[in-house]
Amino acid sequence: MSKFEILKKEEFVPNFYKLDISVPTIARKAKAGQFILVMVDERSEKIPLTLIDWDKEKGTISFIVQELGLSTSKMAFMEEGDSFYSIVGPLGEPAYLENFGTVVVSGGCYGVGATYPIAKRLKELGNHVITIIEAKNENLLYYEEEFKTVSDEVILVTTDGSKGERGHIYDVLEHMIESQQRKIDHIKVIGCNVMMSKVSKLTKEKGAIPTYATVTTIMVDGTGMCGSCRLSYDGKTKFACVDGPEFNAHKIDWEEIIHVRNTLYISEETLSLQNFSPECRSLAKYQEKSREEETS
């Protein structure tokens, strides 16, 4: 078996893939909340992806990737038996996990998968785990069954209301907090930065419920060497790759992450994608537009 070989690949909802890869060294050490840096081929960028599962005995790791730009599209084209050029990990500090009492674990987009090992570990630690997963519509919801095995409750929410609640994670959370049915001791949130910042704002206002978010800053080396992943946290500069990626959401300068640090390479990313394949051009255009919408 060659290094970093794809043992299994599955597209369980459109544009979301789960890949099982053979990397025994990482499987042996992985902890919930850690990530890897992946290069598809020699020319690729290094991109961070969260470890969602690992098997020490078999020496395999799994991640879920959302097809967005060039590197993730290249992954979408890979097949079982293909190999990655480089995988580094496990990186970052493990998530802050203990028996908090009642925990809400919430994830949107790629974060649905990334939330899974956290929910699993929290359950093992004896928490009452409430999982909220969000997607645009019913067809994009995934991992519902898996979450049922590691949560006491699973709440689904779709933007268009095609399945579960209608709206977003923070709408569900707001409702939960206001109804006061159950005291929430701790909240985890993983997904796009805009969504996480809204959750953070909400839980800060509603009694400062401890909320931990996994930031998705742009990364290069993952060892604290370059500073690309820096963010302002509690008035200080932190590096997401070594100090995080999970942080106390209430201390993060979300403005800076969303408007400044993560929109650095918009034109470059679009260009990469256009060069990759003509079919991708429309996708690139679509992304550019949707991002403008997101940030505006």
Add this chain to the structure above:
Amino acid sequence: MKSKDRMKIVFSEMPTQPPQVRAKNFREVPYGYSEEMAIQEANRCLNCKKSKCVEGCPVRVPIPEFISLAQEGKFLEAAWKIKERNVLPAVCGRVCPQESQCEGVCVRGKKGRSVGIGNLERFVADYERSSGHIPEPMRVKKNGKKVAIIGSGPSGLTTAGDLIQQGYEVTVYEAFHLGGGVLVYGIPEFRLPKSVVQYEIQNLENSGVKFVYDSVIGRVRSIDELFSEDGYDAVYIGVGAGLPVFMNIPGENLQGVYSANEYLTRSNLMKAYLYPDYNTPLLTGKNVVVVGGGNVAMDSARTALRLDAKNVYIVYRRSREQMPARLEEVHHAEEEGIQFKLLSNPVEIMGDEKGRIESIRCQRYELGEPDKSGRARPVPIEGDYFELTTDLIIIAIGNKANPLITMTTPDLEVNKWGNIVTDELGRTSKPFVYAGGDIVTGAATVISAMGAGRRSAMAIHEDLFPPTEEITESFVIPKEILELKYVAIYPKSVYLRVNLVNVSEKELDQVKIRISHVHDFFETTMFEKTVPQWSPGEEHEVDCPRIDKSEKEYLITINDLHGKIMSKIIVAEDVKK
């Protein structure tokens, strides 16, 4: 050739790509000497009896010897001569700060130009590489011990090279997907072609060193696990100084502000300068401001220029003379049109409403009283500010110790800056763990990192194979003055530890210990060490790496502060081993 004739030969200027041309490409700036030029330059060397240049070299490359060989056109032999002391001559010839080392003290430099030692080193090493003469890997008997090396920068590579030659099983763990450390991720192609580094790594692989890439030690494996799970007998830490220092001024996190580490890593390691053929993006700027005055700043500025910047400014707090960069780099940068804003320091970065930088505000400085190190201290001039319009800022004001390893190894002693504390041979507070290079000294030079790697290789050998009686007995030492505590003879080096006895009751200060060979009354210093204070009965370690195993005589000389020779001992036993 007579010295008088040698004196008449003029310096062979290194031919380079014209500044306007090279400022638009990433090819190496100098073309290199031709054979004729190399011989001509070599002929300028006077082969001094007391070769100052060797003393100026941190690893004591036998400079006059290799240059003599080059004079005769024996370029391969010249390269091998250097390699006895310096395993990466093609790298060092290109990046060492020769003006403050060998060339800085070369006697010919007193009147006119010193011998182009760096240029010659580069030439003979390139000659060897392109000759297709692949060095036959030394087949040494395995000694049964395993050593793990963390980091594949110049210090790790040197340790690996030395240990593999002594029969160790050596594995290098590297965080990145390519080896070489700063040589690949920091120093750009136009200054050090990556093929040069790749070649050296290939040689190490050929001689049996195993490289495991994509492995961040501290995360994928702790140092303790390297011992307990993987069965290593010793671990060498050569992880460099990879923690970028920021200025902590307003606006530093705006779009368009890079640390030099990020900028150069994207460009060099990830090959963003070949974007979009390589996928990693890199912001380009029309008006680029680089903050800092070292090699890192020069490399960043010149990279930005090659990526189509119109104006590139270097903003530096001190004066030109105080810039730590290699002279040649400052000179090349200037030729290419980099603009220097000296005695200035940024105070604020301003951006637009989208978070993109627009300008940088700097304060002017003047030179004040000298500080402790004797350098005039730059002091800000109150109220004197200027602004530069900019769309890209690169901060190159230094690197600190990256805490990843030390954080995950709590029993490793560090100083207040986070640098690992070691003894002179790189031994850390943790048994069988050694460290060297930038992680110990703070950001320094390639050659000093290599020197540290070599010293640790010796310590590892001494610790894993403690002395045996027989070896000690093969030396004759007048016991009344010097007591030899430990001697180890390796295939190509000798290591001694000496103890000064019966000198006088008084302590000696500023003692110099020197070990040398004597040939036809011509003494070649192999090692020199200054001991600030030496009390009778106190032990000192003296190592002399890379000596010729055919040598039969060693001279140990001890001088005190006034240069008086206290003792001269000839160790004359046949060294068999």
